Amino acid sequence: MSEEKERQKPRISRRQFLTYTLAGTAGFLGSTMLYPMVRFAVDPMLKKGAASEFVDVAAVDEITTTPKSFQVNVKVVDGWYKPEEGQTLTAWVMKQDNGEILALSPICKHLGCTVTWEGSPEHSNEFFCFCHNGRYTKEGINVPGTPPNAPLDEYETKIENGRLLLGPIKKRGV
Amino acid sequence: MEKKQDGNEKKVHYVGDSRVRRDGKKLQPKDYSEFPGKTDPFFPNYLLKEWMVAAVFLVGFMALVLTQAPPLGDLADPTNTDFLPVPDWYFLFLYQLLKFEWAAGKFVVIGTLVIPGIVFTALLLAPWLDRSPERRPTRRPIASGLMILALIAITALTWTAQDEYKKNLAERGGGQEGGEDVELVAEDDPGYEIYKANQTCLSCHGEQLQGGAAGPSLLGVGGRLSAEEIENVINNGRGAMPAGAFQGTEEEKQKLIEWLAKQK
Amino acid sequence: MIRKMYDWLDQRLDITPIWRDVADHEVPEHVNPAHHFSAFIYCFGGLTFFVIVIQFLSGMFLSLYYVPDIKHAHASVEYLQNEIAFGSIVRGMHHWGASVAIVMLFLHTLRVFFTGAYKHPREFNWVVGMLLFFVVLGLGFTGYLLPWDNKAYFATKVGIEIAASVPFVGEHIATFLQGGDMVGATTLTRFFALHVFFLPGALLALLGAHFILIRRQGISGPL
Numbered sequence: 080m081s082e083e084k085e086r087q088k089p090r091i092s093r094r095q096f097l098t099y100t101l102a103g104t105a106g107f108l109g110s111t112m113l114y115p116m117v118r119f120a121v122d123p124m125l126k127k128g129a130a131s132e133f134v135d136v137a138a139v140d141e142i143t144t145t146p147k148s149f150q151v152n153v154k155v156v157d158g159w160y161k162p163e164e165g166q167t168l169t170a171w172v173m174k175q176d177n178g179e180i181l182a183l184s185p186i187c188k189h190l191g192c193t194v195t196w197e198g199s200p201e202h203s204n205e206f207f208c209f210c211h212n213g214r215y216t217k218e219g220i221n222v223p224g225t226p227p228n229a230p231l232d233e234y235e236t237k238i239e240n241g242r243l244l245l246g247p248i249k250k251r252g253v
Numbered sequence: 254m255e256k257k258q259d260g261n262e263k264k265v266h267y268v269g270d271s272r273v274r275r276d277g278k279k280l281q282p283k284d285y286s287e288f289p290g291k292t293d294p295f296f297p298n299y300l301l302k303e304w305m306v307a308a309v310f311l312v313g314f315m316a317l318v319l320t321q322a323p324p325l326g327d328l329a330d331p332t333n334t335d336f337l338p339v340p341d342w343y344f345l346f347l348y349q350l351l352k353f354e355w356a357a358g359k360f361v362v363i364g365t366l367v368i369p370g371i372v373f374t375a376l377l378l379a380p381w382l383d384r385s386p387e388r389r390p391t392r393r394p395i396a397s398g399l400m401i402l403a404l405i406a407i408t409a410l411t412w413t414a415q416d417e418y419k420k421n422l423a424e425r426g427g428g429q430e431g432g433e434d435v436e437l438v439a440e441d442d443p444g445y446e447i448y449k450a451n452q453t454c455l456s457c458h459g460e461q462l463q464g465g466a467a468g469p470s471l472l473g474v475g476g477r478l479s480a481e482e483i484e485n486v487i488n489n490g491r492g493a494m495p496a497g498a499f500q501g502t503e504e505e506k507q508k509l510i511e512w513l514a515k516q517k
Numbered sequence: 518m519i520r521k522m523y524d525w526l527d528q529r530l531d532i533t534p535i536w537r538d539v540a541d542h543e544v545p546e547h548v549n550p551a552h553h554f555s556a557f558i559y560c561f562g563g564l565t566f567f568v569i570v571i572q573f574l575s576g577m578f579l580s581l582y583y584v585p586d587i588k589h590a591h592a593s594v595e596y597l598q599n600e601i602a603f604g605s606i607v608r609g610m611h612h613w614g615a616s617v618a619i620v621m622l623f624l625h626t627l628r629v630f631f632t633g634a635y636k637h638p639r640e641f642n643w644v645v646g647m648l649l650f651f652v653v654l655g656l657g658f659t660g661y662l663l664p665w666d667n668k669a670y671f672a673t674k675v676g677i678e679i680a681a682s683v684p685f686v687g688e689h690i691a692t693f694l695q696g697g698d699m700v701g702a703t704t705l706t707r708f709f710a711l712h713v714f715f716l717p718g719a720l721l722a723l724l725g726a727h728f729i730l731i732r733r734q735g736i737s738g739p740l
Contacts, residue, residue, distance in 0.1 A: 123703065124692045158702030160587070193456040208456075293549060296540035302551045306560045307567050314571075314610075314617060322605045323612035325598060328591040329670030331700075338671030341661050343619050343654070351679065361682045377647045379630070380640035388633030389740050400630055 133237050133244035136172065142180055142243060146173040146196040146206075146217065149182075151234075151245050170234055170245055171196060171206070173217070182234035183219040184248050188227040206231065219251070339418050346407045349414035372403065437461050437472060437516070444512020447505045453498050462516065476517040483510050539732070547739035558632075559736075561625035566724070568618040572656075573717070575611040583663070585709035587702045590665035615657055622653055634737040642730040649723045652716055659712035665705060673708075674700050 091099075136149050149172050152165045171183045171194075185193050187208040194215065198207030205222070206215035214222040219231035235246035293299040330336075340348050351364040375382060383396040390397040439445065448454050448462075462471040474483065487506065490496040499506055527533055546552045548559040582597035582604075584590060598604045626646065629635055635643035662673045677700060681691035696703030 121693060123696045123698075124689050155699075157587070157699060158697060158706075160702050195452060195456065198452060290546035291552065292543035292545050293551075294540070295542050295544050299544040299549060302549065303560065303563055306550060306557065307564065310564055310567070314568075314613070317613055317617075318606055318609040321609065321613065323598065323609045324668075325591075325594060325664055326666030326668045329587070329665045329667050331670065336667050336671050338675045339668070340672045340676060341657060342616070343657060344676070347679075348675070362684055365679050365682045366684075373647075373651075377644060380635045380637075380643050383633075383636070386636070388636060388737070390631045390633070393633070397631065400627075404627075 133235075133246045136170065136182075136243050136245050139180070139238055139241050139243050142172055142174050144174050144176075146171040146183070148172075148185070148196070168248075169193070171219075172243065175218070180236050180238070180243060181218065182236050182243075182245055184232040184234065186232065187213050188221065188229040188231065194231065337418065337421055339414075342411065342415075345414040346410035349410040349417075352417075439512060439515045442508075442512045442515065444508045444510075444515075447501060447509045448512070451499065451501060451509075453500055457494070471513065472516060474516050475514040480510050480514040483513050542732075545736065545739070548736055558624075558628045561621055561628055565618060565621040565625050568614050568621055569653075569720070569724070571610055571614050572618060575607050575614065576713070576717075578607055579611055580713065585663065585706050587665060587705055590663060590705060594664045615660060618653060619657060622650060626650065632737065632740060636737075639730070639734050639737060642727060642734065645723055645727050645730065649720065649727060652720050652723060656712060656716050656720070659708040659716065662705065662708045663712065670700065673704070 132154055134151055134153060136151055141147075149170050151168045151170050153168055154165045155162060169185045171185055173181055175181050183206075185195075187194050194206045194208045194213070196206055197203055199205075199212075199214075202214055204217055206217075206219065207213070208215075208227070211226045213227040214225045215227065215231055216222060219233065221227040221230055230251045232248045233251055234248055237244040237246060293302075339345075347369060350368065351361065353364065354360075355363065379396070383393060385393055387393050449460065458471050462474075478486070484506075486494070487499050487510065488496065490498065499509070501509075548556050550556045550560060579597065582593055582601065584593045594608070596604075598608050629643065629646070658673075658676060662669045677691050677694055680694060681687045683690060692698065694704070694707065695701070696707040
């Protein structure tokens, strides 16, 4: 009978069937063991960059159109360490003409010195870096022809209940 | 794969003392039994000789260990912006490669990926790139030449990196380690008032001389430099510090130098 | 007595052929420094293995005192080096051994290259050797951070920045190596795990393959 013939001539041999089953079992054993471990190891890559908290800096009323320097105490999270004291950073905060608040990082983009508002009497209404006479406009854009080759970094800002909060530092597009 | 179930295998010829079969048309390395000479059994004759070499080596190694204490720097301080980073010596050549203009900035991929990638892939695949049966280095000039070139390049890069590092270190006054233990002294000196009044100094070296993002710590500077040397640095600059950074009268400058020289 | 114990074991496990194969194979004259002094270049491989044994042992003993945590790593290294008898020697063996291992590995690789010993039929053993080279460099890179001093911290930071400059995946590699978004507590534990478990495991497996292949294929003939 044709049915019997089918049974006599199976598509795969018993030995092949066992080999495939063995390979399948090996795959199951391996992946079940390793999946949690690999997921465990790569977790930092998949975790969204710990959104740094916003820190209270000053009342919005204090912000004028003239840049003023404020101390920011940023919380740093390093694994299971969350130091209470945090890290003290400085920000130059001002109100722009359109009413929005701009908070600039004072780290010069040339060699990392600290810039000051109207630091040089010859260049009023500009940020000035003492080290190599780097200059930035009030908006923190580098003045062409001076050493820095990028605008100052800015803090993310947020206003809550009339208080200004500063968030993580971000680079600005040229 | 052959199965050895029939029990009467053909007589197999191996290459040398190996388990590689001689038959087949591929060219085999010369079999050393074809050369006149003595062989030693591995155990104990040869192993003894090898361990003698190991003993000489170990004496030298322990002499190094006993005379050179392993270095341990200060506790890592992420806020220390003054530290000159340097990798361990065997990575120096890679590090130096990134200082070339064509391997930095926009082209950093060339330095970090393309060149090391090509070199290491070539090294990994050397047996398939250099397929001639010749083994003597003089008879395969391309392979030997490329390797010698690579060796010269690595040596030169490592040497330059080391040299530049030493120069940079000297430029910073050598205060790479242990600067934090020194305290600010003579705080009521008029020199300190002058220092604090000068934004140029403060913005880099910090209010307490602790250093900052751009300038090194000046704590203990009087121990490293004489008053004349300090004056020279203030007048002519050094490293990232521009010449004529101090903005004040000559008299004030002298007071400042006097005060800095007291920082020991 | 020992003889009897051996016979008892051999009867059950048939261990004689295993060690006989290793012990009785003939070593040719051209690699034997007793016959030709220039044959000392054939010792670099064995010496590399010897240094790696030193690294394994000294590393195991260092871990008796070492703590992989940013708050304690530096203090524990300082303690084991200065307060424990022979501390600076054991740490010195591990520290200098790392450099010496790389020097020896380098010399061994050059010997194999210039004597053309990687050619047919030993291609695959060359590849295994190159992988060993990468693993040892990885051990050097991860081990350098463990004392958590300024040198270690900043060297690692630079190394990770270099890795981060790789296009597309660079940032992911950096995050993976750091175990977070900065070089900190999680980086130290990660490097410790790599240095003490993952890479030595790979090293042992590759070393085993390296030695089995040498025994199977024999030493290449004289030039």
